Amino acid sequence: MSALAPELSAAYLKAEGIGEAVIAADEPRGLPMGLLFQWKVSGIAVTDYQTFWEREAGFIAVSDFDPAWFVYADGCRRGWTGRVIKRVLDIVLGVALLVATAPLFCLCALLIYLETPGGVFYRQERSGRYGIPFDLIKFRSMRNDAEPGTPQWASQNDPRVTRIGKYIRSTRIDELPQLINVIRGDMSLVGPRPERPFFVDQLSQNISHYADRHYVRPGLTGWAQINYPYGATVEDARQKLSYDFYYIKNQSILLDLFILLSTVRVVLFREGAR
DSSP: OTTSOGGGSHHHHHHTTOOEEEEOOSOGGGSOHHHHHHHHHTTOEEEEHHHHHHHHHSSOOGGGOOHHHHTTSTTTTOOHHHHHHHHHHHHHHHHHHHHHTHHHHHHHHHHHHHHSSSOSEEEEEEEOGGGOEEEEEEEOOBOTTSOSSSOOOOOTTOTTBOHHHHHHHHTTGGGTTHHHHHHTTSOEEESSOOOOHHHHHHHHHHSTTGGGGGGSOOEEEOHHHHHSOOOOSHHHHHHHHHHHHHHHHHOOHHHHHHHHHHHHHHHHTTOSOO
16 A cells, blocks of 8 residues: 555545546456445445446446446346336326327327328338347328338438328327327337337447347337437437437336426427437
């Protein structure tokens, strides 16, 4: 210990009002155990840089993703009680929201029917929990011939979007029918955005651990959706995956409630929709 700089001592750190030490060394095992022990017994928190960065930034960078560290997190080890509570809340809140928005639901369906020929609802295959596909239900916001060939992401000012479609997409009204998916168990109210299998295959080839986001049910809203705008590139998908990892690792009922309340802000200010 005598060879260490005085400013590394626990007494010095406490005198400076420092209550946490972040270890960002390339090889933490090379640090003196005596020093770390001195910090701990003196009440100074010792945190690895990955945990510190995750806490402060609100995401887990894909480049820093470590499966061995990840799967032992509280969210990943969530017991059956937490899963049951989440499912019950999905059903109760899903039914309540469906009933509360029934007038809007009917009005939207009527306007879509009157504006363009075709069905009111749009079904599209998406990847669910464990990658199992399901049919996602939305209000149709594009022309019937919007996608005759290869699947493609929506773009800013997409010409395929109808007049009614532009409004319901910006206000997220087009996603109301997904409450049916939530009630029947395809989705949760909160979770990673459900992606199309075509894009999942593409993104999995370009982004490490992309398929690991399917550890939980996809959500009507989520941590990535409220923190990152709509993305239509591989880099956007990489950034959103960082937020998905954070949610999966830290998922809890309180976090879900925070995300649901924050979604109200996103909807009211029409953030990130296309």
